[in-house]
Amino acid sequence: KIYAKLGSDLKKPDATTVITRDNYRQLVYSRPVDELLYVGRATYRKLRRVGIRTIGQLAGAGPRFLKSLFGVVGLSLYAFAAGLDQTPVALSGREIPIKSVGNSITTRHDLYTEQEIKAVTYMLAESVAGRLRDAGMAARTVQVSLRDYQLYNFERQAPLPAPTQLCSEIGPAAFRLIMANFRQGQWIRSLGGRACKLIPLSMVRQESFLPEERRREAVLRLEDTIDSLRGRYGGLSVRRGISLVDPSLTGHDIKNENVIHPIGFFGP
Numbered sequence: 001k002i003y004a005k006l007g008s009d010l011k012k013p014d015a016t017t018v019i020t021r022d023n024y025r026q027l028v029y030s031r032p033v034d035e036l037l038y039v040g041r042a043t044y045r046k047l048r049r050v051g052i053r054t055i056g057q058l059a060g061a062g063p064r065f066l067k068s069l070f071g072v073v074g075l076s077l078y079a080f081a082a083g084l085d086q087t088p089v090a091l092s093g094r095e096i097p098i099k100s101v102g103n104s105i106t107t108r109h110d111l112y113t114e115q116e117i118k119a120v121t122y123m124l125a126e127s128v129a130g131r132l133r134d135a136g137m138a139a140r141t142v143q144v145s146l147r148d149y150q151l152y153n154f155e156r157q158a159p160l161p162a163p164t165q166l167c168s169e170i171g172p173a174a175f176r177l178i179m180a181n182f183r184q185g186q187w188i189r190s191l192g193g194r195a196c197k198l199i200p201l202s203m204v205r206q207e208s209f210l211p212e213e214r215r216r217e218a219v220l221r222l223e224d225t226i227d228s229l230r231g232r233y234g235g236l237s238v239r240r241g242i243s244l245v246d247p248s249l250t251g252h253d254i255k256n257e258n259v260i261h262p263i264g265f266f267g268p
Contacts, residue, residue: 003019003024003028003083019083024083025056028055028056028083029054029055029056029059030054030055030056031054031055032053032054032055033047033052033053033054033055033057033058035055036055036058036077036080036081037080038076038077038080039077041253043070043077046069046070050069055081056081058077058078058081059078059082061078062078063075063078063079066078098135098137098198099196099198100143100194100195100196100198101128101131101132101135101137101139101194101195101198102128102192102193102194102195103124103127103128103131103192103193103194104124104145104190104191104192104193105120105123105124105190105191105192105252106189106190107120107188107189107190107191107249108248108249109249110148110149110187110188110189111187111188111189111191111249112185112187112188114179115242115245116245116246116249117175117178117179117182117188117191118175118242119242119243119245119246119249119250120191120249120250121144121171121174121175121178121191121193122167122171122175122240122242122243123243123249123250124174124191124192124193125167125170125171125193126167126171126240128167128170128193128194128195129165129166129170129171129223130167130227130230132165132198133165133223133224133227135198136200136201136202137165137195137198137199137200137201138163138164138165138198138199138200138201138203138204139160139163139165139170139195139196139197139198140159140160140163140196140197140198140199141157141158141159141160141195141196141197142157142158142160142170142173142174142177142194142195142196143155143156143157143193143194143195143196144156144157144174144177144191144192144193145190145191145192145193145194146178146181146182146188146190146191146192147188147189147190148187148188148189149187149188149189151189154181156177156178156180156181157177157196158173158176158177160173162204163199163203163204164216165195165201165220166216166219166220166223167223168219168223170193170195174193178191226238234253235253236251236253
């Protein structure tokens with residue numbers, strides 16, 4: 001599947017390249033490593049720092065070295081570069097239902113003030129909402145996860161008033177859920193946010209002249225516009241004011257930095 005994607009991209013827009021067991025080294029190994037599917041910006045920067053600039057160099061680095069650099073993700077990157085994915089390409093029009101969309105982060109330093117927790121929560125919510133819009137889905141439930149400095153974990157979830165893909169609705173709901181379960185004196189080491197019980201946006205949208213629905217439609221247009229700006233100028237080009245509280249906590253383009261693995265490689 002990974003090499004099939006490469007073959008479809010080499011001669012855009014109208015031609016394809018057949019990559020076989022005999023020619024893959026010649027066709028693939030000289031390509032820049034960031035052309036490999038699932039090598040995002042953050043991964044690309046790490047690879048450049050260790051001198052890996054081509055797909056061939058990535059395959060040549062070997063699984064042991066890549067695992068030491070990226071953890072278990074390194075094993076996947078090696079398999080992708082070496083063409084070891086045996087998953088067949090799915091038929092056109094086949095869709096794998098998305099069950100949830102989420103992001104989590106281990107922060108640069110522990111969080112203990114309400115302002116810091118809110119800033120990181122909204123950063124996560126921005127990413128989750130953006131992924132929902134990309135997928136054309138809306139969430140009916142929000143879920144949060146927390147781990148503190150003593151490695152105490154908890155997960156909580158709550159229903160949303162209406163199916164949504166808006167950060168302006170997911171963010172406050174997630175923040176309320178965290179603060180309802182946060183204990184004073186607790187130092188948070190990592191936070192996660194997830195949108196669950198998803199439904200296609202086509203099942204949600206309908207013409208409405210109610211003031212609240214008109215307001216939501218306006219907010220959706222605003223967030224769509226912000227998505228376009230971020231897509232053109234980078235994920236950090238448009239930011240909420242609260243994200244400037246501590247740039248070391250929120251200076252992450254986590255929507256684009258995360259490595260998302262192909263479902264077919266790991267199984268459904």
